[in-house]
Amino acid sequence: MKARVTVTLKNGVLDPQGKAIEGALKSLGIEGIESVRQGKVFEIELADGDKAKAEAALKAAADKLLANTVVENYRVEVLG
């Protein structure tokens, strides 16, 4: 079973890396970019089993390690 945890900065948290990437994209002449926020994606392989249990385990993983909930939000997806 495959799963994905996406970690993003909370709204209002300054993201200097995102800003730098945004500037670089604009300087490449790519049109229509309004803003960029940088985050992380974790692709996780799980032992097959109950989907609800898997979600709970991934949530625990995100709370305990993958995200720093002081400044980050996360989203858990079990892809099947």
Place this chain on the structure above:
Amino acid sequence: MNAAVVLFPGSNREGDVASAIKRITGKAAKIVWHADEDLPSGTDLVVLPGGFSYGDYLRCGAIAARAPIMTAVREHADRGGLVLGICNGFQILCEAQLLPGVLQRNAQLRFMCKEVYLRVERSDTPYTRRYNAGDVLKIPVAHGEGNYTADEETIKRLEGDGRVLFRYVSPEGKTDPKWNHNGSTNAIAGVLSDKRNVLGLMPHPENHVDPLIGPTDGRGLFESIKTVLEAA
């Protein structure tokens, strides 16, 4: 005074801080491996040194904060024991939630390796009693992620409770965005836990203790700890 310096894979300032402790207190610090579960008996100061534990993977200090030794460090802190986190050690203490907030990428996105000026905000703590409030210290920094950030409520609480111990200032001791070299909220360079026994700071006082090298403004921090522990 019995100091223990925790060595994580990727720490690199453990020798500097152990040398400063030996020089100032006359007693060698014990180096403790991160995978150990216990601190040496009688430990009264734990130091988490600077460096790049686990290569800064995931987030600075994130993996070290979950190392086996950290359970013992947390228990030591809960008992009121002194815990000092310098640079990566500060990042580890924040990740372990022994201190609030987080250290983000420097606002200018550059690694900073230079001397900065710090103002001592209060002298009635175990770490600063050999200084005076308002003293300006010249101390080196070397970090890429030292931009102290926390939510508004936490900052208000830290300020209200007098838990900001060091601030980045001008040579005259004034706060000024120009001298807040990493963009930290309120120019915060070091914060205390609510019981004031845990201190995290980004600058390296351990590197300014030897007149052969230059200024010795960092000595006071270790002399303060020595004074407090020897009086206990």
